Amino acid sequence: MTIVREIDVIPFRNRLKEIAIKIGMSLVNQTKIITAASELARNMLKYANGGNVTIEVVSKGRENGVRLVFVDEGPGIKDISLAMKDGYSTGKSLGLGLPGTKRLVSEFQIESEVGKGTKVTVTKWKNG
Amino acid sequence: MKNQSIKVLQGKKKHVLETWMKFQLSDESLREDLMSNEELRIQSEELLDAFLTNLKDDTIDDPKSSAFEAVVDILSGISISRAKQGFTPRETGIYIFSLKDALLNILQQEIKDPQELYVQSLKINKLIDSFGVVTFETFIKGREEVILRQTDEISEISTPVIRVWDGILALPIIGTLDSSRTQVVMESLLQEIVETGSSIAILDISGVPAVDSLVAQHLIKTVSATRLMGAECIISGIRPEIAQTVVHLGIDLSQVITKSSLASALRAAFQMLQLTVVKKQRVQSITE
Amino acid sequence: MEKIPILRMGDLLLVTIQVDLYDRLAETLESDLVLMIKKTGAQGVLIDISAVSIIDSFMGRIIGNIATMSKIMDAETVVVGMQPAVAITLVELGLPLNGVLSALNVERGMELLKGKIALKGASFEDDEDGYPE
Ligand SMILES: Nc1ncnc2c1ncn2[C@@H]1O[C@H](COP(=O)(O)OP(=O)(O)OP(=O)(O)O)[C@@H](O)[C@H]1O
Ligand SMILES: [Mg+2]
Numbered sequence: 001m002t003i004v005r006e007i008d009v010i011p012f013r014n015r016l017k018e019i020a021i022k023i024g025m026s027l028v029n030q031t032k033i034i035t036a037a038s039e040l041a042r043n044m045l046k047y048a049n050g051g052n053v054t055i056e057v058v059s060k061g062r063e064n065g066v067r068l069v070f071v072d073e074g075p076g077i078k079d080i081s082l083a084m085k086d087g088y089s090t091g092k093s094l095g096l097g098l099p100g101t102k103r104l105v106s107e108f109q110i111e112s113e114v115g116k117g118t119k120v121t122v123t124k125w126k127n128g
Numbered sequence: 129m130k131n132q133s134i135k136v137l138q139g140k141k142k143h144v145l146e147t148w149m150k151f152q153l154s155d156e157s158l159r160e161d162l163m164s165n166e167e168l169r170i171q172s173e174e175l176l177d178a179f180l181t182n183l184k185d186d187t188i189d190d191p192k193s194s195a196f197e198a199v200v201d202i203l204s205g206i207s208i209s210r211a212k213q214g215f216t217p218r219e220t221g222i223y224i225f226s227l228k229d230a231l232l233n234i235l236q237q238e239i240k241d242p243q244e245l246y247v248q249s250l251k252i253n254k255l256i257d258s259f260g261v262v263t264f265e266t267f268i269k270g271r272e273e274v275i276l277r278q279t280d281e282i283s284e285i286s287t288p289v290i291r292v293w294d295g296i297l298a299l300p301i302i303g304t305l306d307s308s309r310t311q312v313v314m315e316s317l318l319q320e321i322v323e324t325g326s327s328i329a330i331l332d333i334s335g336v337p338a339v340d341s342l343v344a345q346h347l348i349k350t351v352s353a354t355r356l357m358g359a360e361c362i363i364s365g366i367r368p369e370i371a372q373t374v375v376h377l378g379i380d381l382s383q384v385i386t387k388s389s390l391a392s393a394l395r396a397a398f399q400m401l402q403l404t405v406v407k408k409q410r411v412q413s414i415t416e
Numbered sequence: 417m418e419k420i421p422i423l424r425m426g427d428l429l430l431v432t433i434q435v436d437l438y439d440r441l442a443e444t445l446e447s448d449l450v451l452m453i454k455k456t457g458a459q460g461v462l463i464d465i466s467a468v469s470i471i472d473s474f475m476g477r478i479i480g481n482i483a484t485m486s487k488i489m490d491a492e493t494v495v496v497g498m499q500p501a502v503a504i505t506l507v508e509l510g511l512p513l514n515g516v517l518s519a520l521n522v523e524r525g526m527e528l529l530k531g532k533i534a535l536k537g538a539s540f541e542d543d544e545d546g547y548p549e
Contacts, residue, residue: 028504039509
């Protein structure tokens with residue numbers, strides 16, 4: 001799904017919720033992954049003028065989960081470890097988005113190249 | 129037919145079954161308490177049937193052949209159910225390996241050429257060994273399922289939310305507070321707060337062996353979540369050694385209401401709800 | 417444009433959020449509410465979020481802002497009816513909304529606000545708006 005406007009986030013969240021319910025994810029975990037997705041979508045809008053996100057159902061052994069991949073062609077992040085720190089923000093904000101998202105999901109991966117763009121992959125297991 | 133053993137074993141099916149049963153029944157670890165001999169016989173016959181029917185020249189060297197699917201299915205079923213019934217790995221192993229003994233025993237009786245006997249025994253040996261591996265894999269899977277179920281049960285039992293007073297909940301935590309446990313605690317506590325409309329929750333940690341900075345973090349998270357819901361959270365059961373480690377580790381619990389015992393936490397809760405507990409006056413003292 | 421209604425109940429304002437808040441809507445609410453406090457001289461604001469299933473850092477910040485702004489304008493804010501899953505998520509996200517009062521439901525929220533307002537009245541007894549105890 002492409003996310004270029006603030007309004008695009010709502011159908012994306014709804015779609016994610018449908019899928020999370022379908023695989024039987026608990027309400028708390030649904031809430032966590034949707035909140036995390038919201039943060040990442042907002043970053044994409046705010047810093048990269050939008051981008052693309054894919055939702056995928058994944059499984060590991062007997063555990064199911066959802067994986068989200070956010071890809072944008074924005075300015076990229078110069079210092080990833082700094083961006084991952086609680087309270088670091090170039091947007092005069094709380095700087096909670098990235099580190100908070102990491103706490104909310106089961107697996108978190110970020111790749112970024114200055115001038116090229118950013119790719120964030122998160123996975124939430126049904127019971128994780 | 130290239131492999132002599134196939135004809136021999138298929139022809140002697142009844143004999144194989146008898147020998148196998150004899151071996152199984154003579155093993156001292158036989159669990160007649162868990163399964164009757166009759167059941168054992170039916171189970172064994174079914175498996176032997178599936179095995180011999182599908183034993184062919186093109187399958188004898190290939191335990192992964194789809195022809196043996198039925199065998200693997202039956203074996204896995206037996207293995208899983210045995211794991212759940214409480215059979216030991218040894219008892220489950222004896223089942224499949226005594227079949228091997230029986231098969232080799234018959235081959236030995238029937239094949240006269242030593243060279244051929246050796247080749248055929250080796251093939252049967254390999255085949256059954258790989259079924260043995262399947263047996264163990266599924267046995268362990270069966271046990272894992274049992275463990276998983278018990279883990280779920282324990283985490284449910286170990287986080288009871290008790291309604292101690294109208295508007296006051298207590299949650300005694302027993303054992304270590306790790307992050308998955310904290311999730312369970314938070315979920316059941318907050319759910320109960322909503323359901324009972326309670327405004328105070330007491331988290332008693334007398335049963336928590338040690339409080340390090342991670343456990344403290346989990347406690348603080350629980351307190352924060354409770355407050356977000358609009359209820360207050362008191363932590364009770366702070367033993368002296370816990371107070372010491374908390375201070376030595378530099379953990380900040382200043383935002384949290386702490387009490388040494390559940391009783392004093394309850395007293396504090398009464399105060400917050402503006403309740404007083406008074407001793408009933410003796411009937412005597414009134415009439416006097 | 418869609419708007420979140422603000423209800424006036426005596427000297428309290430009641431906001432019930434029932435739709436998924438996206439950014440512009442939340443920002444509009446923030447400015448509407450501040451204007452409304454000024455206009456009505458309300459002493460307390462009650463935000464009912466029992467129908468809200470997701471609060472991310474942006475929404476959380478708006479709620480925090482509303483509380484702080486009201487405070488400067490001498491009104492207390494109480495957030496009521498947060499769902500357990502939302503509370504757990506906010507804490508994990510790292511946004512415990514310190515400084516925002518909460519209550520279990522609208523009724524409790526009203527009690528809490530009335531208590532606060534009465535207290536304020538009591539400490540300024542000669543304040544003409546004061547509530548005599
Ligand atoms: N997709 C992106 N492209 C470019 N830079 C990004 C992207 N996402 C995050 N950043 C950078 O990483 C910093 C930290 O992001 P984070 O989401 O943690 O905080 P924030 O967005 O500034 O604040 P908050 O999320 O709390 O409102 C941002 O300030 C921005 O500089
Ligand atoms: Mg952000």
